[in-house]
Amino acid sequence: xxxxxxxxxxxxxxxxxxxxxxxxxxxxxxxxxxxxxxxxxxxxxxxxxxxxxxxxxxxxxxxxxxxxxxxxxxxxxxxxxxxxxxxxxxxxxxxxxxxxxxxxxxxxxxxxxxxxxxxxxxxxxxxxxxxxxxxxxxxxxxxxxxxxxxxxxxxxxxxxxxxxxxxxxxxxxxxxxxxxxxxxxxxxxxxxxxxxxxxxxxxxxxxxxxxxxxxxxxxxxxxxxxxxxxxxxxxxxxxxxxxxxxxxxxxxxxxxxxxxxxxxxxxxxxxxxxxxxxxxxxxxxxxxxxxxxxxxxxxxxxxxxxxxxxxxxxxxxxxxxxxxxxxxxxxxxxxxxxxxxxxxxxxxxxxxxxxxxxxxxxxxxxxxxxxxxxxxxxxxxxxxxxxxxxxxxxxxxxxxxxxxxxxxx
Amino acid sequence: xxxxxxxxxxxxxxxxxxxxxxxxxxxxxxxxxxxxxxxxxxxxxxxxxxxxxxxxxxxxxxxxxxxxxxxxxxxxxxxxxxxxxxxxxxxxxxxxxxxxxxxxxxxxxxxxxxxxxxxxxxxxxxxxxxxxxxxxxxxxxxxxxxxxxxxxxxxxxxxxxxxxxxxxxxxxxxxxxxxxxxxxxxxxxxxxxxxxxxxxxxxxxxxxxxxxx
Numbered sequence: 001x002x003x004x005x006x007x008x009x010x011x012x013x014x015x016x017x018x019x020x021x022x023x024x025x026x027x028x029x030x031x032x033x034x035x036x037x038x039x040x041x042x043x044x045x046x047x048x049x050x051x052x053x054x055x056x057x058x059x060x061x062x063x064x065x066x067x068x069x070x071x072x073x074x075x076x077x078x079x080x081x082x083x084x085x086x087x088x089x090x091x092x093x094x095x096x097x098x099x100x101x102x103x104x105x106x107x108x109x110x111x112x113x114x115x116x117x118x119x120x121x122x123x124x125x126x127x128x129x130x131x132x133x134x135x136x137x138x139x140x141x142x143x144x145x146x147x148x149x150x151x152x153x154x155x156x157x158x159x160x161x162x163x164x165x166x167x168x169x170x171x172x173x174x175x176x177x178x179x180x181x182x183x184x185x186x187x188x189x190x191x192x193x194x195x196x197x198x199x200x201x202x203x204x205x206x207x208x209x210x211x212x213x214x215x216x217x218x219x220x221x222x223x224x225x226x227x228x229x230x231x232x233x234x235x236x237x238x239x240x241x242x243x244x245x246x247x248x249x250x251x252x253x254x255x256x257x258x259x260x261x262x263x264x265x266x267x268x269x270x271x272x273x274x275x276x277x278x279x280x281x282x283x284x285x286x287x288x289x290x291x292x293x294x295x296x297x298x299x300x301x302x303x304x305x306x307x308x309x310x311x312x313x314x315x316x317x318x319x320x321x322x323x324x325x326x327x328x329x330x331x332x333x334x335x336x337x338x339x340x341x342x343x344x345x346x347x348x349x350x351x352x353x354x355x356x357x358x359x360x361x362x363x364x365x366x367x368x369x370x371x372x373x374x375x376x377x378x379x380x381x382x383x384x385x386x387x388x389x390x391x392x393x394x395x396x397x398x399x400x401x402x403x404x405x406x407x408x409x
Numbered sequence: 410x411x412x413x414x415x416x417x418x419x420x421x422x423x424x425x426x427x428x429x430x431x432x433x434x435x436x437x438x439x440x441x442x443x444x445x446x447x448x449x450x451x452x453x454x455x456x457x458x459x460x461x462x463x464x465x466x467x468x469x470x471x472x473x474x475x476x477x478x479x480x481x482x483x484x485x486x487x488x489x490x491x492x493x494x495x496x497x498x499x500x501x502x503x504x505x506x507x508x509x510x511x512x513x514x515x516x517x518x519x520x521x522x523x524x525x526x527x528x529x530x531x532x533x534x535x536x537x538x539x540x541x542x543x544x545x546x547x548x549x550x551x552x553x554x555x556x557x558x559x560x561x562x563x564x565x566x567x568x569x570x571x572x573x574x575x576x577x578x579x580x581x582x583x584x585x586x587x588x589x590x591x592x593x594x595x596x597x598x599x600x601x602x603x604x605x606x607x608x609x610x611x612x613x614x615x616x617x618x619x620x621x622x
Contacts, residue, residue, distance in 0.1 A: 123506055124559050222511055225468045226475055229423060272467040306587065310466070329590075329604075351558040351588060356596025388558045 008198030012070040016200060016380065020262075020299070020344045022321050024377030028370060028407030030400055031202055031346065034073030035386030036124050037354075038063040041393065046124055047116030050076065051101030053186035060190060064199055067396055072199035075100070075187070078112050078127055081208055082157060082217050085245045086149040094252050096180040097206050103183070106175045108159025111217065124389060132156045133218040135227060138234035141218075145241040153218060203301050205263030207250055207293060210243035210285040211235070212268045225272055228281050235281055243285040247292050254296035262301040262324060263293050271306030271329075278311050287317065294322045301346075304330060312338040328384045336373045345373065346380045349399065354383070354391035359398035366402035374407060381407070413440070413448050420452030421459075423472045425479075428452075432480045442484040449480050453522035457607040470606060471511065474518035481521065495526045497617045500542045500580075501552035502530030504563040509556035512586050515606045516552070523610055536563075536570035543576050550613055553599075555586040565597045581616040585609045 018025040039049035042059035049056045056075045064072035077098040087095040104114050113119050113126040141148045154161050160172035215224040227235045290300045303326040326346035335345050373379045412431050419428035435445050456473040459465040503513050510532050517527050528546050553564050571577050582599040594602040601612040
């Protein structure tokens with residue numbers, strides 16, 4: 001008899017939790033990073049997936065059940081961290097951290113391009129870095145980061161907030177509040193339904209590396225890197241200033257997050273830096289954010305994007321067993337060697353394998369990888385980024401099959 | 410040390426003010442711009458080596474490319490192209506659906522420094538524009554850059570469009586960028602592929618029958 005959803009929930013949760021805490025579960029867990037694949041699998045356009053909560057929720061549920069990984073998919077969305085940080089202290093709780101389709105329409109977010117708007121109906125959304133802060137403005141940011149965000153960054157990064165205090169801007173914020181409630185309710189309902197169907201949550205919180213905030217939302221990646229050579233001290237001071245707001249955000253978030261909630265931190269600039277620059281400009285403020293989250297009882301779930309091979313040792317500076325490390329292009333075998341006893345490793349096949357591979361190749365990949373990284377536990381398999389919209393379904397199915405075959409302890 | 414040697418060091422040390430100051434000085438004192446270009450190439454070649462050996466990371470590459478481009482801006486008006494021997498012509502662009510150009514621009518700076526003629530099509534370039542550019546410029550190599558996952562598909566569509574236009578055997582195709590790996594290569598079937606800018610330059614040389622890789 002196949003297990004009930006309740007039994008499945010317990011079994012999967014135990015599997016994921018044991019691996020997270022560096023132990024051996026019954027088999028290697030597989031995370032359901034379905035992303036836009038949920039839309040494609042259920043015949044939705046990317047536009048529908050990002051604008052219609054009900055259709056999107058149904059697609060996520062169907063895809064999660066059809067493929068039966070250990071955790072479910074989710075509705076894709078972009079970050080709205082400038083808002084969350086700008087409204088701290090005045091706004092009770094936390095202002096939403098996400099931009100979805102309707103929010104994009106309401107605010108006119110310039111750093112985002114959405115399908116059916118700036119892009120064709122069936123493209124994934126895009127995050128477009130721009131220079132929203134001039135290099136001359138570092139001092140102003142450092143002096144009062146929150147004020148800078150409210151008065152300069154929001155009006156520059158949202159078409160409908162261009163003229164703060166205008167009727168247009170006030171109406172946009174009013175509508176944004178309403179929409180955010182709708183979207184939060186839809187998400188809450190989706191999570192509850194997924195739990196009911198036997199899927200535990202993997203992460204429930206969110207945070208950010210301070211310098212990434214400056215690179216992604218304010219200066220643009222290329223500019224912030226040039227700044228590290230041209231105005232190094234200002235870059236460091238700005239990261240500290242923004243870091244103060246991020247720490248405060250974490251403290252507010254922790255009040256409503258159960259102990260042990262995993263807080264996702266996607267890193268962007270990490271692979272651009274040499275170890276020397278990483279240690280000088282990026283790591284100190286990120287480390288502070290990570291340690292603070294741990295003190296608050298959360299588990300930082302850090303996504304080291306791109307190649308992180310050169311910085312693996314820095315992870316050893318974090319308390320053992322208190323963080324989870326997801327890698328994209330980093331050599332997972334090397335990661336296992338360096339941090340395998342210290343932080344749970346999450347990683348797996350690149351998007352290209354789902355698109356261009358075959359089930360046999362997926363199995364070959366999984367078998368080879370698990371032989372090397374499975375021993376001793378502390379490993380979770382996950383798509384390197386997420387499963388791309390145009391993945392071949394047979395490859396998505398083959399992944400779980402291969403783990404069931406080669407991932408048992 | 411002469412200012413000619415110093416400018417090489419300044420580029421390699423990523424010392425922007427010094428490198429630009431020296432370039433201005435050399436121009437003012439009547440140094441042949443071809444000579445200045447040669448020194449910049451020397452500097453960028455060392456920069457590329459440091460990247461490959463793991464001493465430099467992307468951050469240093471971006472700074473070096475920025476310095477190189479600024480010096481090129483200064484000397485370009487005076488460069489008589491006919492005096493410079495071109496290693497070959499490359500049409501390059503970021504494929505449709507992707508607007509990332511950091512990687513592409515690093516590669517362009519390194520390729521220019523190596524003496525290639527570059528036609529930069531910019532970002533979000535549809536297959537049709539690649540085909541038109543191949544017809545118009547008759548390049549030796551066409552380079553496709555990408556960062557996003559969705560661009561894997563666009564890259565394939567571009568290569569297919571080049572084949573459909575009957576141009577596939579007229580050009581060598583190289584793909585590069587953050588999502589390029591063995592599986593992408595197998596799927597797209599270019600003549601060469603890499604996710605490393607300095608290696609991309611070596612592959613271009615190899616494609617044109619130059620230096621062994």
